[in-house]
Amino acid sequence: MFPSQFTYHAPATLGEALALLAEHGDDAKVLAGGQSLIPLMKLRFAAPPIIVDINRIPGLDTIAEEGGSLRVGALVRNRAIERSDVITSRYPTMAAAAPMISDPVVRNQGTFVGSLCHADPQGDWGSVMLALDGSVVARSVAGERVIPIGEFLDGPFTSTLRADELAVEARVPDPGSEFAGTYLKLERKVGDFATVGVAVFLATSGGTVTKAGIGLTGVGATNIKATAAEQALVGGTVSDALIEEAARLAAEAADPRTDIRGSADYKRDVVRVYVARGLRAAAATPVA
């Protein structure tokens, strides 16, 4: 790897990191797992003059349920999510997606929050967060704000995180007591970005859907929340007809482009098939 020259900082505290970001602004780039940043620097598609490596900052690797939500710290690796008991037992959409993130080498290093900040519309975690109504906690020397994921993801490879802010954690609301979810991904090979990915989440009460979440990967300028499909599900009882209707609405929400992975029509139809399959699988394996 022969990147352009850069200055490397490895702050030992959150305060130091925030001070560096405040000082350098757009010139600085945060390094966590590096699984998106380093390939870009290797190809010199990105040449940030300042690197702020946050890996030595303590306290950013927490996975814990607290205050009605799951907190995932900025240094939590994908591998830790894959192995987390609380996630595998309480957050099935995340648990299903975790082993589909790239390959084991990337999962060992890459972080959940870093992936959200990279805001790749083909990234899987954005769709999962949209389905789960998650949010990102941004900290700067000026203070803290909690940004709902739908507002955080702004466009291809762009988020609403300011240059002086560090995304310190992601939050996912408590799923309740009766819930189900999964993630389906169509890829050309293991480790490939999604041609199409679909995240689904259902909370139910006595067979009635109380909350529904559907996030779509790779079929728009950002990950897409299939709001109409979600609304169609809420208040209903899961049936073949309702599933087909939600799948149809989710496909309408998709805005794919034709590329080497397939035509727009193809990707939209895979959204339909996958949403239906995801909802069926979720309905068949609820956690109560």
Place this chain on the structure above:
Amino acid sequence: MTTVETAPSAEHPGWMGKSVPRIEDARFIAGRGNYVEDVVLPNMLHMAILRSPYAHARIVSIDSSAAMALPGVVAVVTGALLAEHKLAWMPTLSGDTQAVLATDKVRFQGQEVACVVAEDRYVAHDALELIVVDYEPLPAVVTPQAALEDGAPLIRDDKDGQVDNRVYHWEAGDAAATEAAFAGADRVVSLTTFYPRSHPAPLECCGCVADVNPASGKATIWMTSQAPHAIRTVFALVAGLPEQNIQIISPDIGGGFGNKVPVYPGYVVATAASLLIGRPVKWIEDRTGNLISTGFARDFHMTGELALDGAGKMLGLRVKMLSDQGYAYADAQPSKFRAGLFHMVTGSYDLPAAHVVTDGAYTNKAPGGVAYRCSFRITEASYLIERLVDVAAVEIGMDPAELRRMNFVQPDQFPYRSATGFVYDSGDYAPALDLALEQVGYAEVRAEQQARRAAGATKQLGIGIASMTEALGAGPSRDYDILGIKMFDSAELRVHPTGKAILKLGVRHQGQGHETTFAQIVAHELGIPPQDIVVQEGDTDNTPYGLGTYASRSTPTAGAAAALVARTLREKARKIAAYLLEVAEEDLEWEADRFSVKGAPEKVKTIQEIAFAAYTNHPQGMDAGLEGVKYYDPPNLTFPFATYIVVAEVDVATGEWTPVKVVAVDDCGVRINPMIVEGQIMGGLTEGYAMAAMQQIAFDEDGNCIGSNFMDYLIPTAMETPHFDLFDTCTPSPHHPLGCKGVGESATVGSPAAFVNAVVDAVSHLGVRNIDMPVLSSRVWEAIHAAPG
């Protein structure tokens, strides 16, 4: 699967057919190999290449002053500088020319425009960004069809007399006989298909360390080359260096697959830079450089028509092929054949008449056309005929296995002269097909397929068969040469006084296991255990001349030379043994590793005792030592064959597909080391699956390459690579001294059609007849939706 064996046993008394563990693996597993990147010389400089961002553009100016001013930069080499030394252009392996560094125009995206030579690689890469090139973009020609249209932009305006983008026109077979066959046919079926541009993508990219000694003039060049001797001669002819002053060393190579046969601009510029600067220069290619600029493969647009009688007997084959050559005709191929051995397209079938028409066109893409793990374009030929036979089976309502069987060349027809001029040495195709059908459980799988069709299941089953025949092992030299250099190969064997030996070969392995296989050949002939034999390849100062390792030619050529030189030494050993035992030569019998006196079996001399005597107690009048050299020119190619069967499950809702069973029955004649053969076949099947399922070097309408990294050019992992069930039959080559045929490429050649046939078969009841590679799920879905139903 074979079991590993380390010594002769009662069951396997000799060294042939024994799965000896690979001798070379110890250093590879321990990370103690020696690759070009490991070569570090005192005072060494580093080179990086600036590449064109455009597919087609005129170079108005190149300003390298800012790059030269960067501390650590020693030189910026441009085409203009090379032109002063008459090195701006070089010959290709097909007798065309290609630019070393562009002077007038760039003709593909990724073309080499300038090189920076610097004290370290970081500085070299920083300096690339400081070179200012003013380009005037020109319209790009990105398909061979567009290239041949009237008024298409002329790509090779540098060549006198080149008025259009046509490269060659070449025909094989008998046009009139083929027309007559079609006129008398009951049925004619056809298939138009495209074998997309793929890339050998070896794990190690290309690179070199060039060290031209300013005092002696000696050029020592460590290089990733599958053919170091031929490269030395090309360097002598191109650069005008005296050949005795050029030493090419191919150290350990991390995969070649045909990619490391040609001469690349990086080698030439690094050597020129070392010559001009007087210091060693290292160039190590990056992945994008490898994928975007070095020898690609395939890129054939093909139409095949098959004439059949009412019973399904094949009467004739008519083929048209248009090849996308990129901007230079740079195929590594015998000079006599303009489209390689593509005319081997009659495959395993007794076709009374065939006519093959081929054309090549220049486009604004990288040159190459290397035979990626195949014998000179037979992969494309095998794919076309094996797909075409399946289309025919569907169209005439016959079982594809039966259609193949009834049209096979029959055992009593060998040696068989094909309609396009090949003489097949030996074959017995039906037993291989039958074994494969039995192992796959053909009748049961067909029944399951019918049940799923009847039920309208989401997941349909398909069965794909390919019964391929390869032609490989070039020479013979009367028909096969590269740039005039005949395609023989060589072996030099020296037995040391203590009975150990060194075997030096003109070929150069890149992972094929030569250090074990060829040691076993000598062990088989002379009785010296393989562990006592060093196999040396790749250093032109220390090995006999040869054409290198590609086209599955090493065992057919150098393997034969090794066996024959060992036999020559055995005859000398007989003379020494007779002298030592005080008997006549004809009174001696050879067994395994010793001569004994007929009728007095206790009177013996082992090969080790004889070797010692060759240096300490040899007969008066005989030269001392026990060594020899053999140049072997094979009388014919060898013709291995195989049947591959793939069972695939296809999700008709999404187009996703998975191979659920893969059976391979290979017949490569006598197997020297079955474990290594099986490894070759598994690797070939994996690459066949990769091409069928996911690989393509794609371009957009402006000629931008969108397959220049491993995110876009896909290499299958263990996760999606299917399990392979391997079986074999054995039909020895009648002309190879050991009965061997080449095998390194059989599965790459034959298996892609089996994978595609399986997917198409799974959806043929929906009206689908063809899906071009790579068979992405989107293409399956689109084919289903486009089908008449």
